[in-house]
Amino acid sequence: MSDDYRAVNRALWDERAPAHAASVDYGLDRFTDPGFLSEVVRFDLPLLGSVEGARGVHLQCHLGTDTVSLSRLGARMTGLDFSPAALEHGRALAAATDEPVDFVVADVYDAADVLPARGFDLVYTGIGALCWLPDIRRWAGVVARLLAPGGRLFLREGHPVLWSLADPRPDRLLVLDYPYFEQTDPTVWDEEGTYVATDARFEHNVSHEWNHGLGEIVGALLAEGLRLTGLVEHDSVPWDALPGQMERLPGGEWRLADRPWRLPHSYTLQAAKPA
Known part of the structure; x- marks a missing residue:
């Protein structure tokens, strides 16, 4: 497969990074409170448990708000992202909060080539990351190479059923329209704006x-020798995924307003590398 998709997607993320950093949605200024954690990591905490002393890497970390939050929980964190513009803000956030986070510019498929193999007790991947990758088996191989024996993967992601839904309809029906299963060819979008409130034009x-x-996803991790240790589906997601059909919940999550039990919104998956 051509790597053209990387250049296209990197241009989009590089351009949006300053708008995201300035937005109230990411709220970088709130991190001046030394006890503040990102809404995503706060949601993760009950399943994440203690990360004190863990060597952690956050793949596709964007601005590093979740990376810094994991550092505040006691993990020794590295953040990796393919967008230099995003990591400029990540480094500035770590410096402003005095968190010892390292940031590395690299594509996620190259992570095990630029970071220590078997060097991490925790591989963390946050929401909205896997949809940018054409080959989930290749990603699972990277995770397996990065994890030390006994280490674990923690992944929370938008549910593939959610990603496959058609755009919101006037009749408010939920209709499967986009691929659920991995396809060779991508779904190509051409959309103005971004998922945060901003007046910026791109x-x-x-x-x-x-x-x-x-x-x-599960099969790819099993094929790489990892052991599934947890899989929980959630009825909420941390962004307004279906505008006009969702309600905001306390803590920053969003949920389908009408009978939310119809839709798996997101999931948390955990897997371990045998010791």
Whole structure:
């Protein structure tokens, strides 16, 4: 497969990084409170448990708000992202909060080539990351190479059923329209704006994305020798995924307003590398 998708997607993320950093949605200024954690990590805490002393890497970390939050919980964190513009803000946030986080610019598929193999007790991947990757088996191989024996993967992601839904309809029906299973060809979007509140206007609006079925993700990790230790589906997601059809919950999550039990919104998956 051509690597053109990387250049297209990187241009989109590089251009949006300053708008994200300035937005109230990411709220970088709130991190001046030494006890503040990102809403994503706060949601994760009951399943995440203690990370005190763990060597952790956050793949596709964007601005590093979750990376810094994990550092505040006692993990020794490295953040990796392919967007230099995003990591400029991550480094500034770590410096402003005096958190000892290292940030590395690299594509996620190259992570095990630029970071220590078997060097991490925790591989953390946050929401909205896997949809940018064309090959979930290749990603699972990277995770397996990064994990030390006995280490674990913690992944929370938008549910593939959510990603496959058609755009919100006037009749408010939930209709499966986009691929659920991984396809060779991406779904190509050309959309202005971004997922945070901003007045910024952007020139780079094309993105290439892929969905991955839940069985494909689990199967890829099992094929790499990891052991599934947890899988929980959630009825909320941390962004307004279906505008006009969702309600905001305390803590920053969003949920389908009408009979939310119809839709798996997100999931948390954990897997361990045998010791």
